[in-house]
Amino acid sequence: MMSNSDNKSIQSQVSRRKRKDQFYHGLMIGLSVITILPVILIIFKLVVEGIGQISLEFLVQTPPDSFEAMSATAAGERIPGGIANGITGTLLMVSVASAMAIPVGILTGIYLYENPKKFLAGLTRNVSDILQGVPSIVLGLIAYLWVVKHITNGFSALAGSVSLAIMMLPMIVRSTEETLKMIPVSIKEAALALGVPYYKVLLRVLIPTGFSGLLTGILLGISRILGETAPLLLTALGSSRINLDITEPVSAIPLLIWEFYNDPNMVDLIWSSSLLLMALVLFLNVTSKQIAKRKK
Amino acid sequence: MDNIKTIKDPVLSIKNLFVSYDKGKYAVNDVSADIKRNSVTAIMGPSGCGKSTLLRAVNRMHELYETIETKGSIDLNGKDIFKMPAIQLRRMTGMVFQRPNPFPTMSIYDNVIAGYKLNGIHLKRSKRDEIVERSLRDVTLWDEVKDGLYKKGTFLSGGQQQRLCIARALAFGPEVILLDEPTSALDPVATSKIEDLMVSLKENYTILMVTHNMSQAARISDYSMFMYLGELVEYGKTKDMFTRPKDRRTEEYLTGKFG
Ligand SMILES: Nc1ncnc2c1ncn2[C@@H]1O[C@H](COP(=O)(O)OP(=O)(O)OP(=O)(O)O)[C@@H](O)[C@H]1O
Numbered sequence: 014m015m016s017n018s019d020n021k022s023i024q025s026q027v028s029r030r031k032r033k034d035q036f037y038h039g040l041m042i043g044l045s046v047i048t049i050l051p052v053i054l055i056i057f058k059l060v061v062e063g064i065g066q067i068s069l070e071f072l073v074q075t076p077p078d079s080f081e082a083m084s085a086t087a088a089g090e091r092i093p094g095g096i097a098n099g100i101t102g103t104l105l106m107v108s109v110a111s112a113m114a115i116p117v118g119i120l121t122g123i124y125l126y127e128n129p130k131k132f133l134a135g136l137t138r139n140v141s142d143i144l145q146g147v148p149s150i151v152l153g154l155i156a157y158l159w160v161v162k163h164i165t166n167g168f169s170a171l172a173g174s175v176s177l178a179i180m181m182l183p184m185i186v187r188s189t190e191e192t193l194k195m196i197p198v199s200i201k202e203a204a205l206a207l208g209v210p211y212y213k214v215l216l217r218v219l220i221p222t223g224f225s226g227l228l229t230g231i232l233l234g235i236s237r238i239l240g241e242t243a244p245l246l247l248t249a250l251g252s253s254r255i256n257l258d259i260t261e262p263v264s265a266i267p268l269l270i271w272e273f274y275n276d277p278n279m280v281d282l283i284w285s286s287s288l289l290l291m292a293l294v295l296f297l298n299v300t301s302k303q304i305a306k307r308k309k
Numbered sequence: 310m311d312n313i314k315t316i317k318d319p320v321l322s323i324k325n326l327f328v329s330y331d332k333g334k335y336a337v338n339d340v341s342a343d344i345k346r347n348s349v350t351a352i353m354g355p356s357g358c359g360k361s362t363l364l365r366a367v368n369r370m371h372e373l374y375e376t377i378e379t380k381g382s383i384d385l386n387g388k389d390i391f392k393m394p395a396i397q398l399r400r401m402t403g404m405v406f407q408r409p410n411p412f413p414t415m416s417i418y419d420n421v422i423a424g425y426k427l428n429g430i431h432l433k434r435s436k437r438d439e440i441v442e443r444s445l446r447d448v449t450l451w452d453e454v455k456d457g458l459y460k461k462g463t464f465l466s467g468g469q470q471q472r473l474c475i476a477r478a479l480a481f482g483p484e485v486i487l488l489d490e491p492t493s494a495l496d497p498v499a500t501s502k503i504e505d506l507m508v509s510l511k512e513n514y515t516i517l518m519v520t521h522n523m524s525q526a527a528r529i530s531d532y533s534m535f536m537y538l539g540e541l542v543e544y545g546k547t548k549d550m551f552t553r554p555k556d557r558r559t560e561e562y563l564t565g566k567f568g
C-alpha cells in the first residue's frame with residue numbers, strides 16, 4: 014500500500030522533474046539562438062551594406078585608387094572598380110593548393126585506411142591532427158621560409174598556395190579515411206572475391222562508392238582556406254592588378270578586404286567583398302551538406 | 310570415424326587445413342575433405358564453429374587480413390590454390406555473402422557484369438547483354454528486373470538483391486560457388502526461390518554452402534559436413550547423415566540439443 018504522504022512526495026518529485034525539464038528545454042533553445050543569431054546578423058549586415066556595390070563591374074574590374082574612391086564617396090556615388098584581381102588570385106591559389114593537397118591527402122587517407130595499425134599510420138594520423146591545430150600564420154611563415162626565400166625568391170602565388178595546401182591537407186586526409194571506413198567491408202570483399210586486383214578495387218569500387226564523402230571533404234577544405242588572410246600576408250602579399258603567374262605576388266579576396274580596411278575611402282568595398290566571400294563559403298558548405306545528405 | 314574424406318575426381322580437395330585468427334587458437338582445426346563435382350555440399354554446425362572461416366579459406370579471403378594464419382592445403386582441380394595467383398583462384402570461385410552486397414554505385418546490369426567490368430575485360434555489347442540476361446534468368450530475376458536494368462541494384466528488395474549477387478557470381482563462370490548462409494536474411498518465399506536455384510545450378514557448377522538451417526540442408530544438399538569447435542566432426546551423404554548420424558554430437562545437433 015502506498016501512503017498518502019508517499020503519493021504526495023512522488024507528485025512533487027514529478028512536478029519538480031517537469032520544471033527541471035522545462036528549464037533545460039528553455040536553456041537549449043536559448044543557447045541555440047545564441048549560436049544562430051550571430052550568423053544571421055552577419056549575413057544581414059553584409060547584405061545590407063554590401064549589396065549596393067555588387068555589379069558586373071565589381072566582378073571584372075580592379076579596385077580604384079584612393080582618390081577615385083574618395084571623390085565617388087564625396088559625390089555620393091557608387092565606388093567605381095571591383096575586385097577582379099582578388100577573385101582571380103583567390104581562384105588561382107585555391108586551385109593550385111587543391112591540386113597539391115587533394116591527391117596527397119587522398120592517397121594518405123587511403124594509406125591510413127589500409128594500414129590502420131601500422132606505426133607510420135599512427136604517426137601520420139597524429140601529425141595530421143597537430144597540423145590541423147597549427148595557427149595559419151605559422152603556416153604562412155613556413156611557406157615564406159620554404160618558398161618565398163628559396164623557390165620564387167620573392168612573394169608569390171605559389172607560396173600562398175603552399176601555405177593553403179598545408180592547411181587543407183589534414184582535412185582531406187581525415188575525411189578520406191573516415192569516408193572509406195564507412196564503406197561496408199563486404200563491398201570490398203565482394204569485389205576482391207571477383208578476382209579484381211586491389212588497385213582496381215580501390216579505383217573502381219571504393220572511391221566511387223565513397224565519392225560523395227570525398228567530395229564533401231574537399232569542398233569543406235576549400236571553404237576553409239577561401240577566407241584565410243594571415244598566411245597570405247606573408248606569402249602572396251597582394252597585387253593591384255590581375256596576375257595569373259604563380260611566381261609573382263598575387264591578390265586574394267581576403268587580402269583586399271584587409272587593404273580596404275586600411276583605407277578610409279574604401280570602406281564600402283569591405284562590405285561587398287565580404288559579402289562575396291561569405292556567399293562563396295556558404296555555397297560550398299551548403300553544397301557539401303547536400304552531397305552528404307544525398308549519400309544517405 | 311569413417312567420414313568420406315576422399316571422393317573420386319573432386320573439385321576441391323582440402324587437406325589438414327588449419328586457420329587461426331589468434332595465434333594458437335584454431336577456428337578451423339585440421340579439416341580434411343574432398344568436395345564432389347556438380348553437387349551441393351552443405352556446411353552445418355553451431356554458431357562460431359568455423360563454417361565461414363572454412364568457406365573463406367577456399368578463395369583465400371583470409372589473406373586480406375594480416376593476422377589470420379592458414380596452414381594445410383587446398384587443391385582446386387588438382388592444383389594447389391596457394392600456388393596460383395589469388396586473382397586466378399577467385400575468378401574460378403564465386404562467392405555469395407550472408408548479406409546481399411550489390412555494388413551501390415552500379416546499376417543492376419553493371420552489377421551482373423561487374424566481374425568483367427572491374428577486371429577490365431572488354432566484351433562486345435551483344436555478348437554482355439547475353440551474359441546479363443542468362444545470369445539473371447539463371448537466378449530467376451530476369452522477369453522482375455528486365456524493364457529496369459539500369460536502375461541501381463540497391464533499389465531491389467533484399468531477396469532480389471541476394472539473387473542479383475548470385476547472378477554476379479555466376480556471370481563470370483566460376484567452377485565453384487561458395488555461399489555463406491545466403492538465405493539467412495531472406496523471407497521464406499525468397500529463400501525457396503534460392504533453394505530451387507541451387508538445385509538447378511549444380512548441373513553446371515559445384516556448390517559449397519554454409520547453412521544454419523538443417524531442413525534447408527536436408528532439402529537441397531547432396532553432401533553435408535557437420536563442424537564443431539573448428540573440427541569436421543562428420544561428413545557424408547546428406548541422406549545418411551540425417552538418418553543415421555555416426556557421431557553423437559552430430560545427432561545431438563540434428564535433434565536440436567544444441568546449436
Ligand atoms: N575476424 C575475426 N577475428 C577474430 N576471431 C574471429 C573472427 N572471425 C571469426 N572469429 C572466431 O572464429 C571462430 C569461427 O568463426 P566463424 O565465423 O567461422 O563461425 P561460423 O561457424 O561461421 O559462425 P556463424 O554461424 O555464427 O556464422 C569463432 O570462434 C569466432 O569467434
Ligand SMILES: [Mg+2]
Binds near residue numbers: 489
Ligand atoms: Mg558464419
